[in-house]
Amino acid sequence: MAIKQLSETLINQIAAGEVIERPASAAKELIENAIDAGATRIEVATAGGGKSLLRVTDNGGGMEPADLELAIRRHCTSKISESLFDIRSLGFRGEALPSIGSVAKLSIASRVPGSAEGAEISVSGGRVSAVRPVAANPGTVVEVRDLFFATPARLKFLKTEKAEAGAITEVVKRMAIAFPHVRFVLSGSDRSTLEFPSAGDPLARIAQVLGSDFRDNAIALDAEREDVRLTGFAGVPTFNRGNSAHQYAFVNGRPVQDKQILSAIRGAYAETVPHGRYPVAVLSIDIDPALVDVNVHPAKSDVRFRDPGLVRGLIVGAIREALQREGDRASTTGAGGMLRAFRPSFRPPSPAGGYAWSPETSPYRPTAAPSGFAESQQARFDTVAVPTARAEAPVVAPPSAPPVESHPLGAARAQVHANYIVAQTEDGLVIVDQHAAHERLVFEQMRKALSGRRLPSQGLLIPEIVDLPEEDCDRLMVHAEALEQLGLSVERFGPGAVAVRETPAMLGEMDVQALVRELADEIAEWDTAGGLAARLEYVAATMACHGSVRSGRVLRVEEMNALLRQMEATPGSGQCNHGRPTYVELKLSDIERLFGRS
Template sequence: MSIRRLPENLVNRIAAGEVVERPASALKELVENAIDARSRRIAVRLMGGGIDGIEVSDDGCGISRNELPIAFERHATSKLPDEAIEAVNTLGFRGEALPSIASVAQVRLESRVAGEDGWSISVDNGRATDPVPAAIPHGTRVRVTGLFERVPARRKFLRSARSEYAACLDLMRRLAMARPDVGFLLEHDGRTIFNLPPDQDRPTRVAALTDRDLKANSIAVDLERDGVVLGGIAGLPTFHRGIADHQYLFVNGRPVKDRLLTGAVRGAYADLLARDRHAVVALFLEVPPSEVDVNVHPAKTEVRFRDPQLVRGMIVSGLRQAIEREGHRSSQPAAASAMALWQREGEGPRPPAGGFQPAVQAAWDGSQPSQPVSQYAGPTGLVADTGRKFEGFGALAPVSARAEVAVASVPVASDAPLGVARGQVAATYIVAEAEDGLVLVDQHAAHERLVLERLRAGAAGSGVAAQRLLLPDVVDLEETDCDRLEARIEELSAFGLDIERFGPAAMLVRATPALLGTVDTHRLLKDLADDLAEHDAPLSIGERIDHVAATMACHGSVRAGRVLSVAEMNSLLREMEATPHSGQCNHGRPTWVKLGHGDIEKLFGRR
């Protein structure tokens, strides 16, 4: 078979397949052109998810009449003034966007340069008309209709209008997030999706495009190393989602989806989130153009770094440092949703029909000052302090809350961000009074984080103190699990866990970390083996160590149901205030929540 040149229209369609895969692909190219034209405001209108039509209007520099036909020629661009493609600083530079779109759709482009007349040109699946005058404000407006109408093999692979719209919306969020200095309007089938003004600060723009609560539950990220700058915002570990759809990554102002970057985010939150939860982040990397290749993919959604480990290390350490700066901070639920969980009665409970004893009745009616009542009896007498029963009231649940007189000196609430312990509820939650409200602490979740940080500190220093077992424990496991544990004996020893192989399918435990107290060695080793099976290969040594520490901490923390003294409760609160990441446990759950004074006043109708 002889070699032949393909016809130009077929060449354009093949090129379009590399750039225009779906409506979102065409929209990306058009909006990036508008951004590169130094626009201050960009309006996007979609019809039928972009399948029926796309319109992009901007107030940028515009295109002159003589350049309109050239704009639809392949490899014709105004964004590459010389041949230094490695130093490009615009979003587009290949000169393939407009000709690729116009080869598989009907395109009408109207443009006017400031101080000149406006002109319009139409291209129908590769066939262009001559420019004609057009009435248009300065800037450019592009309409795309009939996408893939004459390429049925491509059109039938488009998804539903709803799915295509979702892809367009995600794209617009990313582009608008990358340029908070530009105003963006998005409409779909005549309905306004968002209308963002120009010159917004970055946290406000990101929160407006993701979650309103993100701004109040996020932290700033700022790090510079070897000419690489990392900025942006990251959600607190307790502010997370079930899917990773709110992770936005940008390189030199370009939205990208890169495995290296998403893996780094996962590593930074490794021991702060449960395995099925995902962080909310918007990270912006500024890298010297010579250190990154943006020409890897025709759609420029992927990049390649000259030093990928530097970039990954910056993201992990930048996020870690930002989270550590916040100390014990935790995301708090919205006041409306928290208040809805409280039960409030209009008049309060009424006394029993038969009445209380005289002293109690007088205190109830307010006829005399109320006194601390430790025992009071209804007509049928007091049943028990843990199961009171009055006529008309029925049996009450056993009282599980308790308070205790403090023997040691109690700190002042204003000097303690997490307040002063006032009691314990259900032998699980610590009730503390802070200067600005009421604090509830989950003692198990909080202590789990504290144990983890102690284990980390010990492993990084001289090692964790070990507690020798009087009689070594033999733990039976699968042979593969034993192999994984045997390969990590030295790493585990740094945490005070002394084990050795004991036959093909057993491990001998000689010592456990003293911090953990009495632990179930079989369960501990089984959990460690499971973690190593899942995370051993893809993670670095440091990250593997973090996973080991997190698993151990879960076995050594104060369990729910343990009664604590006031001194123990206050000690736990003070250590939380001094420990990084103490606002969330190792699984991403909050360790404490606060009910502000304003919320309490609302409960009692004072506001």
């Protein structure tokens, strides 16, 4: 078969398959062009999820008539000349406009500031019209109609109009975060208007996009390593989401969805965010353009660093340092959730249409005063309502509470259900999960010891024999030396069994059988040559869980306060080893709102 040159239209349609995957791809390219043109106001209008209409209007520098003729040709651009090693603009490939014009009905109207009139050019399915004069405001208006009408097979792969509109919204959000000085307006017949006013403060713009809660739960990042600088904000671990859509990364101002960066974020939050939950983070990396390749994919969403290990180390180190510095505080959304849980879901309506209370309708009943109360207090105590379903709930309270302390986690006042410590702070109260908190404290001690000498161990009077499948025994013995470093002495005990002679002293009494079996399961899941050496922290986390203060153990006031003081001095104590919060905090103002006092 003879080789022949493809037509320009077909070449553009092939390029469109890589560059323009969906309406959101077109929106991204057009917004990038507007920003590169110096726009400070960008308006995006859509219809039919961007399939029927996508219009991007900007107040940038505009284009001359001769520029319009070149703009719709492949590989014509004003942003680079001879080299790909110094790219400082968002666009540079010169493919977006001709690709869109080959599969849709494209029109571009533009006017250079100071010019008497504007100019317009149209492209429909690859057919180009002549440039003609047009009345236009300074800047550029790009209108895309009937996307993929020239390649109808592509329409079958698009999602619903709502899903496509949502994808465009996400593109605008990412651009809005990257360029806080630009005003963005997103409108159309298929959506409610969304506006992001220009903001001089990057955190203010992020709060516009991610919600005001992020401002209260964000930790500022500013770190540099070998001329690579990382700035941005990382959310506290307890401020997390059900997917990774709230993780934003930018390289030299370019929004990217790079797997290396997302992996580094996961690594930085390891053991602080529960499985299946994702931290919220906005990261901006400034790097010499010669040290990063942005030409990896036509969509420019992926990048390739010359030294990926350096970038990963910078991200992980900066976030972990920030979390150690400030990340142990409870998220403000935790208090909001607690307030919602406390609010009654039903109150009987009064005849006037409001709400009323009466002894007959209330689920509470008065109780007698406890012994030891003065008779003068009897009437006051009789009015205290106690839920009948909770009458037998065990509550242990100290007979004489210590004065309120200025410590961040306050002074212990009670232990509820032999698992939750209630502490009073200067401006509210804190509720601590004693097992989760102590688990984290033990883990941090074990983690610290990993880089030093062997952890102290305690010998068992009678060795614990654990029956296991032969292959699990083999795996444990391969890593016996590493386990020894953690204070766990394991020996082979005939076929299908191991003997445990020593356990880490800090864990105290524990279920050795359960611990060894769980360790065997973990090693079987991720074992590689030398795999345990790289995952000793995971082993330490498992061991810490088995050796922590268990739920159901009644603690003295001194023990509760000692636990609180240890938490304040231990990095990462705001989350257990599995990422769940170890405490929640309620401010006095939150409590007063519960009772209608504010």
